[in-house]
Amino acid sequence: MLGRVWIVAAIIAGLAPATQARAAGADNAFLERLVGPLQRDGQSFACFSRHYDAAHLAKHPTQRVTFVKALVDAYFRESWPGNGAYEYQVSFAFRFRDRAETLTGVAECGGGTTKDSARRGAHCAGPGATSHLQMQGRGVLVLTIPGGADLWAPGPVEQRHDTVKNPFGPDDEVFHLARTELKQCEDLAFDRQKPLRPHEP
Numbered sequence: 795m796l797g798r799v800w801i802v803a804a805i806i807a808g809l810a811p812a813t814q815a816r817a818a819g820a821d822n823a824f825l826e827r828l829v830g831p832l833q834r835d836g837q838s839f840a841c842f843s844r845h846y847d848a849a850h851l852a853k854h855p856t857q858r859v860t861f862v863k864a865l866v867d868a869y870f871r872e873s874w875p876g877n878g879a880y881e882y883q884v885s886f887a888f889r890f891r892d893r894a895e896t897l898t899g900v901a902e903c904g905g906g907t908t909k910d911s912a913r914r915g916a917h918c919a920g921p922g923a924t925s926h927l928q929m930q931g932r933g934v935l936v937l938t939i940p941g942g943a944d945l946w947a948p949g950p951v952e953q954r955h956d957t958v959k960n961p962f963g964p965d966d967e968v969f970h971l972a973r974t975e976l977k978q979c980e981d982l983a984f985d986r987q988k989p990l991r992p993h994e995p
Contacts, residue, residue: 823912840866841979842935842971858963861889865979885982897945937969
């Protein structure tokens with residue numbers, strides 16, 4: 795896992811071109827909508843984010859999240875039964891009204907266990923017990939976290955046990971994130987090695 799994080803970061807930092815595109819197929823239609831043409835060799839990425847301004851937060855006093863972003867990292871895994879399967883990981887960063895630090899979480903998706911649907915989206919393991927992803931067109935990722943979730947405090951991999959118990963508020967359940975430049979999410983590949991960038995509002 796840690797080795798793959800470094801590989802992900804290196805690819806993102808260089809914005810390496812995709813190689814050997816593979817047809818998505820019915821089971822990967824949602825993933826292809828997320829990241830574009832899927833790669834049999836190498837990885838595919840996408841970045842989404844949302845900043846909630848003062849006007850929005852004033853209308854939603856029980857929403858605690860002020861900023862959220864998500865890095866989608868898709869890759870093909872040969873070791874799955876049959877001909878292999880696409881897996882993808884979604885790394886999240888959240889900022890809250892009453893916290894100075896950025897908190898993170900990870901959702902594991904795909905892997906041949908849950909078929910992704912372009913119409914219905916995908917259910918992923920974490921953050922929390924489960925999360926749901928859906929696309930509005932190709933530009934907006936709708937993230938649903940029912941019941942909240944525990945998140946990780948900033949720090950290196952050996953401090954992963956430093957969790958923050960469910961910092962979400964009653965109105966922190968559905969987030970609409972806009973597709974943005976990949977470089978805005980590059981620090982999420984490093985979130986166990988160094989603090990997240992301070993560029994978030």
